[in-house]
Amino acid sequence: MDALFLSVLQALVIALGAPLLVGTLRTLKARLVGRRGPAPWQPFLDLRKLFGKTPVVSETTSWIFRATPYVLVGAMLVAALAAPVLTSRPPLAFAGILLLMSLFLLGTFFLALAGLDAGSAFGGMGSSREVTVAGLAEPTVMLAVFALALRASTTNLGGIVERVTIEPLLVVNPAHLLAFAAFFIVMLAETGRLPVDNPATHLELTMIHEAMVLEYSGRHLALVEWAAAMKLFVFLTLLANLFFPWGVPADVTPPALLLGLLALAGKLALLAITLAALETAIAKLRLFRVPELLAGSFALAVLSVSAVFLLR
């Protein structure tokens, strides 16, 4: 019963928290450049509007195009159940980071196929770039996780949170911080944030993610956007709870869950402020500079693993 309750609760937190997070980011960015900006709950209104509209589907497309939004949301919901969000024992307690990353890749796989399905050059361009970035980010993720797993001697996400919690001087451990930096850069690439991709523009040619989903409209677009927001939410939650596991309870009681929710909200707010400030301060990189950025994050991950070996 507990497991079912926690599953529903965690899915709700992510499904409802994700649009709010995206809205907060937009508001923060608007304030930072001196605009008033929309309210943080604007994404909910956008989603409601999109769900009410009739989708337009290209005649060229196949069932892949229509199925992809559902596969995407499905993959993100499973990811939501696998991540340690409110407690260190997520509903899919066996899940490790490999499963989580593969679920994200499953989403990318289908979205890239949907981008090709309409037969327009924009979609193909977006797909090709998206899989390039996703493929190059993969080694960094693995090595950063390796560094964490080495210290916790488990690849189980909940296990990592529990083992790292009891470790003092976490924030001054070089291996830990290097892994955090590497993972942060990968997060920027995987969720399509600046400097890799600009989520705020709709110029098809400069885009990665937006070019790929150009053909989507109506409820299909709503699902795709919602899934993208959930991916960002899960990634930021991982950054918050894996690297700074303070205030993540291990038991499933209402007060503990409330504490977990508050701690998570606080950490996510800090990360959102960092992200908004970063996105305001830097410009988008040229596409063929992105691999250099990812190579840099890979180097950080390698250093992090070496540091674990040297300090053992």
Add this chain to the structure above:
Amino acid sequence: MSALVYALTALLGAAAAAAGVAGMLGTPWVLRIDWLVPLGGMALEMDPLAGLFVALVGAAAVPVSVYAIGYAGRERRGCLAYAVFVAAMLVVPLAANVMTFALAWELMSLASYVLVLDGARAGREPAASAHAGWVYAVMTHAGLACLLAGMLLLTAWTGSARFADWAAAPTLSAGARSLVWALLALGFAAKAGGVPLHVWLPLAHPAAPSHVSALMSGVMIKLGVYGLLRASFVWLAPALPWWGATLLLVGAVSAVTGVLYAIVDRDLKRLLAFSSIENVGIVLVGTGAAVAFAAAALPALALLALAAALYHVVNHAAFKSLLFMAAGGVLHGTGTRDMEALGGLIKRQPWTAACFLAGAVASAGLPPLNGFVSEWLTFQALLQNIRLPQPSMNLAFALAIAGLALAAGLAVAAFVKAFGITFLALPRSDAAAGAHEAPVPMRVAMVATAAACAGLALGASAIVPALAAVAATLVPAPAPITVGAWLTLNISGDFASLSMPAVALALAGGILLPVLLLVVARARPRVRRYETWGCGRLLQTARMEYTATAFADPFTRVFDFFYRPAARLDVDAHPESRFFVRRIRYENPTRFIVDEWLYRPLGRVLRAAAQRAAVVQSGSPNLYLAYVLVALLLLLLVA
């Protein structure tokens, strides 16, 4: 007639699969027929490892033979060679002495060589395919030469040609074992397709008929892995650390090289052949990790890595034969395997497309299919390398982990391209526009194999312990694998865990939930069909689509140090004005640095040496007789 041969081969496969499973579960038997073969007689021996590979060959041969009835049922050519090919592959793992092994191995190579040439004659580019056959013959025989050299050395040193005596003989010195291992590893890795001995694979596999390609990529190259396991863990035990490090690095390089070439290739079947190199790389990394752990006296971890490698062997056999069968369906329906001439096939070939999609998801290592589970297990074995004391070994492992992760990420790109360009959007040629769906036997075989891919993933909690039991016959240790609630696989205590049924169930629920919610909310199911957005252009044609080459372009730029692209652009303008272009010709051939840096110089050296050596070939019989006399005298003197 040929349909009958294929049907009989399917029955043979089914029987072999049953016998193999029985052998795996522990009913060993020995069969000796001394008069059949000279030099030791024919000897077959069943043990769990041989049983696994016999079961694998047999189980793969069943759907592939059914497929062949639809694919080549009216063609008489090649059916006999196919039956011989399957039979020889069944004998290789059972062989118990040098002579039996060498004969079965050579029969397997020759039968597949005949089949490659056969595909070549039927193909569109006979010259290129004849070249494929030639390279295949050279590489496979160079490999055989290495194998025989290694085996004969071992025979001389232990005084027996029976494999069982090698394992029982007193341990040789480390140098002797290393020499033999190097020779055997060269021969077996050449068959498995490890870089840099892979050059025959992307030539021969696409040239063969598709059902043969399915078996060559699915199971034949695995027999190289079988030989490596036998040599490293049985014949030459105890293993040395440098064997493990070598296999780890060769595996990581193969994985990355294979997938990088797969991304840029525009021939559908060659793309799959390169992907086989990638997957063999993953298997070799698992094997190398097992050898390294075994050499460092960590048998439990060696067992885990070995189980992971064997699991990937089985999984790759399933999804790669599925993919080759589906690619054969495309070839059958359109007559081409050039992806730039395909497109839109999902509407004309819905079954083939769905089966290819299943294979692509499995091959890209994505949940919930089988490729994901064995890659996951391989990573879990690799990640535990912290228990090895030597930092240099840790470094080799870290490189292998990064290489496998890069390969896994890039495999997604390669299969998005393979499926997306071939099956989605508008057809790029008349052949693709007029494609027809595969006939019933082909569809049955493909659907059954796709179901096997799902079954191999969902049944992980039963399959992995069974494979660990096979691995335990090579490295005796208690398996660090337990099965918990919800069929959860627990690895090394609480190091890692995974429950595929739960993942599949959650995924199904997660996909159905939004559908249900939309139904409950009575969202209008109506969808408006309209043309693709094109910035106001009048009509959409296939020329506006992204091509396979364009899709791979970011990779050719990012990895230009690897591809060394040599694009050529010829613009033929009108003599009056350069603004009136009559013809544009653009070429960007893929270059293979291994060929250019290793095999071409090697070929030149060999040719020069052969020309020097030709001096002794005067053509005069008298001189040749004199050579025989001198050789005889020398031998008598030495003896």
